Amino acid sequence: MIDVFGIASGALGIVNPATTVTVTCSDGQTIEPDGSVTPKTFTLTVEADIQAVSAGDLEHVASINQQADMRAVYIRGGLKGLSRPLQVGGDLLNFYGSDWLVTQPVEEWGFGEWSKVIVTRQTAAPCPM
Template identity: 40%
Template sequence: MGLNLFTLAGALCAQAVPPQAAVLHASTGSTVNADGSVTPLYTATPVQIVVQPPGPQDLQLVEGLGQQAELRVVYVNAPVHALSRALQTGGDILEFSGSDWLVTRSVEDWAADTSGESEWVKVVVTRQLPASA
């Protein structure tokens, strides 16, 4: 791979919006339990992310969904996927700021090659309810 734009831009932007540590829970499928319930499977990977509130264009992407939810825009240097039933991928979760955030929309995917690997992505995430204890 050539020049890594995420690293270059990240160094400049870090002065205004510092990156933060997160854990990417990348969906690897699911398993069907004996009782018929389905348990999702994930692979956890530590990542650095830049979090921002959604702007007007980002909100337009989810406007028609009528969501009453807390949204954020996240830039991450890792392959992160929103749910795609057609491709049977996604359902990824980012864990940061003490919460789980479901990747609900892929907005930008830079330098994606034929293998699907990305140099960086911009995604919209939605805060999830905490798991009941």
């Protein structure tokens, strides 16, 4: 199979170098004996291509009037937003000193080979002194 993500990343890396991202992936939940629910997660460190969200992406997620800091992220693997049928929460990415929630999966190539997701900033980056 052709490594489309690798080819695109190599060419794009000259203009927009990859960013190291820590991904906290939702892996379902555990129902405790007392009835409380504990989310299950695992953490990975990967390289991602982070870009501004395009007008087309904003139309896709119907968030044209949303007041939020959003980015489009291309990443190897499949990331998930909130999915009640799959019983997983939104995956979290950490880059630029902030946590970002996957709010909308936009594209996925192959079976989780690479994906494009829209993320929304959840925490503010520390202020530089």
